Amino acid sequence: MGEEGEKGKEEREIEVKEGGKRKEVVVVMDTPERSRNQIATPVSKFEESPVFNFLNNLSPIKPVKSVHITQTLNALSFAALPSIFTSPHVSNLKETRFLRRHQLVDPSKPEFSSDNGNKTAVEEGHAKVVNSSNEQQQNTDLGNSLVEVPEELSNNDCSKLAVALARTLNYECTPVSSSKTSNPAEGKCVSEFASTSGALVPFGQAVSEKGLFGNGVCTEGISQTSQIGDPAGCEWENLITDAADLLIFDSPDDVGTANKLLDPATGLYSETTNDMPKLLGPGEQGDGNETDNPSTQPGEGSYLKEFSEIQDMLASSSLDNNCKDGALSEKTESEPVSHLYRGMRRRCLVFEMGGTRRKHFDENSSSVSPILMQDGNTPSSSKQILPMKTGNDSAKRILPGIGLHLNALATTPKEYKVIKQDASVSGRLVIAPSSTSNFHSTVTGKGPVNESLEMMPIERDMDPDENGVPLLEDPSQASVDMVTEEFNQSSPKKKRRRVEQAGESEGCKRCNCKKSKCLKLYCECFAAGVYCVEPCSCQECFNKPIHEDTVLATRKQIESRNPLAFAPKVIRSSDSVSEAGDDSSKTPASARHKRGCNCKKSGCLKKYCECYQGGVGCSISCRCEGCKNAFGRKDGSLFVGAEADLEEDETEVLDKSTKERILHKTGSQNDVEQNPESAPPATPFRCPRPFSQGPFSSKRKPPRSSLPSIGGPSSLFANQGPLAKTSFLPPPQPKFDKHFERVMEDEEMPDMLVQGNNGSPITGIKSSSPNSKRVSPPHCNFGMSPGRRSSRKLILQSIPAFPSLTPKH
DNA sequence: GAGTTTGAAACT
DNA sequence: CAGTTTCAAACTC
Numbered sequence: 120m121g122e123e124g125e126k127g128k129e130e131r132e133i134e135v136k137e138g139g140k141r142k143e144v145v146v147v148m149d150t151p152e153r154s155r156n157q158i159a160t161p162v163s164k165f166e167e168s169p170v171f172n173f174l175n176n177l178s179p180i181k182p183v184k185s186v187h188i189t190q191t192l193n194a195l196s197f198a199a200l201p202s203i204f205t206s207p208h209v210s211n212l213k214e215t216r217f218l219r220r221h222q223l224v225d226p227s228k229p230e231f232s233s234d235n236g237n238k239t240a241v242e243e244g245h246a247k248v249v250n251s252s253n254e255q256q257q258n259t260d261l262g263n264s265l266v267e268v269p270e271e272l273s274n275n276d277c278s279k280l281a282v283a284l285a286r287t288l289n290y291e292c293t294p295v296s297s298s299k300t301s302n303p304a305e306g307k308c309v310s311e312f313a314s315t316s317g318a319l320v321p322f323g324q325a326v327s328e329k330g331l332f333g334n335g336v337c338t339e340g341i342s343q344t345s346q347i348g349d350p351a352g353c354e355w356e357n358l359i360t361d362a363a364d365l366l367i368f369d370s371p372d373d374v375g376t377a378n379k380l381l382d383p384a385t386g387l388y389s390e391t392t393n394d395m396p397k398l399l400g401p402g403e404q405g406d407g408n409e410t411d412n413p414s415t416q417p418g419e420g421s422y423l424k425e426f427s428e429i430q431d432m433l434a435s436s437s438l439d440n441n442c443k444d445g446a447l448s449e450k451t452e453s454e455p456v457s458h459l460y461r462g463m464r465r466r467c468l469v470f471e472m473g474g475t476r477r478k479h480f481d482e483n484s485s486s487v488s489p490i491l492m493q494d495g496n497t498p499s500s501s502k503q504i505l506p507m508k509t510g511n512d513s514a515k516r517i518l519p520g521i522g523l524h525l526n527a528l529a530t531t532p533k534e535y536k537v538i539k540q541d542a543s544v545s546g547r548l549v550i551a552p553s554s555t556s557n558f559h560s561t562v563t564g565k566g567p568v569n570e571s572l573e574m575m576p577i578e579r580d581m582d583p584d585e586n587g588v589p590l591l592e593d594p595s596q597a598s599v600d601m602v603t604e605e606f607n608q609s610s611p612k613k614k615r616r617r618v619e620q621a622g623e624s625e626g627c628k629r630c631n632c633k634k635s636k637c638l639k640l641y642c643e644c645f646a647a648g649v650y651c652v653e654p655c656s657c658q659e660c661f662n663k664p665i666h667e668d669t670v671l672a673t674r675k676q677i678e679s680r681n682p683l684a685f686a687p688k689v690i691r692s693s694d695s696v697s698e699a700g701d702d703s704s705k706t707p708a709s710a711r712h713k714r715g716c717n718c719k720k721s722g723c724l725k726k727y728c729e730c731y732q733g734g735v736g737c738s739i740s741c742r743c744e745g746c747k748n749a750f751g752r753k754d755g756s757l758f759v760g761a762e763a764d765l766e767e768d769e770t771e772v773l774d775k776s777t778k779e780r781i782l783h784k785t786g787s788q789n790d791v792e793q794n795p796e797s798a799p800p801a802t803p804f805r806c807p808r809p810f811s812q813g814p815f816s817s818k819r820k821p822p823r824s825s826l827p828s829i830g831g832p833s834s835l836f837a838n839q840g841p842l843a844k845t846s847f848l849p850p851p852q853p854k855f856d857k858h859f860e861r862v863m864e865d866e867e868m869p870d871m872l873v874q875g876n877n878g879s880p881i882t883g884i885k886s887s888s889p890n891s892k893r894v895s896p897p898h899c900n901f902g903m904s905p906g907r908r909s910s911r912k913l914i915l916q917s918i919p920a921f922p923s924l925t926p927k928h
Numbered sequence: 929g930a931g932t933t934t935g936a937a938a939c940t
Numbered sequence: 941c942a943g944t945t946t947c948a949a950a951c952t953c
Contacts, residue, residue: 634947640937641947677937684937717935726950727934931953938946 629654630662637662638673640684645670648685688713689733715740723748 630651635641637651637660644651644662650670651662661669677684689712712730715738721727723737723746730737736751737743746753 630948632948635937639947641949643949646937680938714936719935721934721950725934727936729936732950929953931951933951934949936947936949938944940942940944 630657630660631655632657632660634658636660638670640677645674646685648674683713686713688729689735711735711738712741716743717741718743718746722746723752 630637630642630644632639632642632655635645637645637655637657640646642651642657642662644655644657649662650664651657651660661673663670674685712733712735716723716728716730718728718730718741721731723731723741723743726732728737728743728748730741730743731748731750734750737746737748737753738751739753741753743753
């Protein structure tokens with residue numbers, strides 16, 4: 120604990136620095152680079168920052184507070200993002216941070232007193248001083264920091280925000296004792312803030328912690344919540360309460376800070392806050408706050424329950440960005456719905472897939488208020504996703520997908536498991552890394568996959584804009600289900616979902632490794648780049664965040680042997696594919712298995728066959744005997760033929776799903792075709808390994824488009840039984856792929872790709888896809904304009920080839 | 929749930 | 941690169 124505490128301090132310092140910067144420029148937060156830079160050069164900039172000046176002026180103590188405040192908001196975004204984005208390899212540092220924090224948090228969760236007590240004792244003095252002398256200043260400072268967000272907010276809102284910030288600062292800096300009276304001027308707003316601040320503080324803390332884990336989103340979410348809350352007091356409070364719950368779970372320190380904050384805000388709150396810190400239950404806190412505060416919303420009763428759930432969720436797993444998002448979304452939406460959203464949040468969190476949440480936030484926020492959009496969405500999303508490569512807006516957009524995503528997401532079941540096991544912290548880390556890793560790899564471009572990286576960003580961008588929400592939702596939903604199940608163990612339904620998802624859906628799948636220690640490709644989780652989670656029944660599992668080093672090292676080894684080992688097994692063929700070979704063109708499926716199958720007895724009609732599992736037809740590269748692959752035979756029979764065959768001979772073997780897939784491919788040219796992925800194979804597959812994208816999944820990401828990795832978590836796609844494997848591997852990808860594809864189509868990116876046929880795209884694809892079996896584009900003709908397909912396909916293919924990149928880290 | 933089948937992954 | 945072994949998922953009962 121002591122060590123952890125020290126680590127936590129270090130992290131705080133960093134956060135503070137970052138926060139300082141952030142105050143200066145909110146937008147900057149988005150880019151990971153900046154975050155990094157901030158961390159590296161925090162001091163000078165920080166000193167320069169107006170906030171820093173305020174702090175200095177106020178008092179030595181104040182600065183700290185201000186810092187904390189900023190930290191909570193900013194730190195989350197920054198810290199989290201990098202961790203998330205960075206692949207497990209890349210994000211090691213971050214992950215470690217997360218882990219540390221998680222550990223801290225976990226212990227603290229039960230009892231905030233321990234860490235907080237010490238800190239609080241010392242800090243309280245400071246806080247008190249600051250509060251008494253500098254309350255106004257703090258408020259002003261807070262206002263400044265918040266100002267960016269608050270632009271839209273009214274003065275009252277600003278004051279509230281300031282109060283909240285002050286509280287947050289106080290919490291961190293000062294213990295409960297600090298009982299400054301809230302500013303009278305604030306009036307109701309203040310009271311609300313007090314209540315909210317209580318929630319906020321914890322929330323912020325939680326966010327910070329989360330951010331540490333890998334999601335910058337949390338902080339963003341907090342900031343967003345604060346902003347949002349202003350516009351709608353009730354909602355805001357609810358959000359706060361949620362946040363508070365989250366915070367409580369996450370870190371004891373946070374709780375302590377929360378308590379402090381409450382006290383400073385108002386004597387009343389101080390008491391309530393005290394209770395809060397204990398964290399008996401979100402409900403309790405919420406109740407206390409609500410009762411005390413006039414602003415309390417009527418729906419709190421339900422909220423309390425929800426909060427409790429949320430807390431559980433948080434405790435079990437890191438909510439990260441997702442939590443924030445979820446909270447926000449809930450606020451925005453009606454209370455009744457809140458439960459559902461919460462469930463979503465949970466899922467998202469689990470998957471990490473913060474991306475999905477982000478998307479939700481974006482959507483919600485957009486609808487709710489511009490402020491949210493700005494803060495929460497961009498920052499959070501950007502942070503999570505961006506961190507890996509660059510903190511670009513695109514990255515922000517990507518977030519949803521990521522939500523992969525290590526949960527993956529993406530990826531998710533495993534990740535979730537990990538989270539739970541490790542006391543949430545580790546698990547969180549794992550997830551984030553996984554998803555992030557994938558993205559990171561692609562994003563960072565450390566690996567060879569520059570192209571893929573580029574592609575990835577595009578996809579990310581695409582997702583957020585076009586499909587971002589939907590895509591995320593899908594995966595998120597799956598992931599959410601998973602999460603909910605995990606979180607809400609009590610609810611049998613949820614558990615069932617989990618089982619189904621985990622079992623059926625690839626994303627949710629669990630491994631059952633006994634001898635491989637989950638460090639070989641035998642392990643689906645490992646192969647997917649995801650950490651094993653609770654649902655896994657593996658033995659002697661080393662595929663856990665705790666053994667991150669080992670996992671990474673092993674992964675590297677495997678990659679060294681086969682750079683594409685972690686790449687998606689199924690590559691969506693593009694028009695360009697036709698180039699590869701006539702045979703490929705013959706193959707019905709638009710996608711091909713990377714290496715081809717070697718089936719001898721299954722006739723490529725069972726999941727034993729990776730081609731079939733991936734929902735793709737066999738190609739020349741396949742060495743299968745007696746191929747009857749419904750998706751396309753090695754001999755070149757197309758799906759249509761396959762269908763006919765299926766009906767005749769294979770019908771029995773094929774599942775309805777497969778038939779449907781085939782039909783879609785052949786028949787539903789429009790939708791399906793374009794999304795070869797989404798189409799029969801793609802959609803179904805998506806789920807499985809959203810996670811795969813996770814830490815290692817980077818490979819997979821590349822193939823499809825990096826996106827999947829993040830979002831991957833959602834196992835929803837599991838529907839497609841046969842595809843499962845492919846889905847698994849690419850699970851994240853699939854999700855992303857869908858997004859990707861859709862996005863591509865929508866955005867016209869395809870054109871680029873299509874054009875690529877002549878030019879780069881195709882070449883890229885070829886180069887990218889090692890095994891590239893490309894399925895001829897017969898489909899192209901059917902469905903949409905061939906161009907789109909080709910473009911998409913190309914993208915995907917190119918990406919797949921790259922997947923290996925991530926591992927290269 | 930246990931046992932069998934299957935084919936990929938790993939090893940030689 | 942080919943052959944063998946190991947492994948875990950898929951499948952069957």
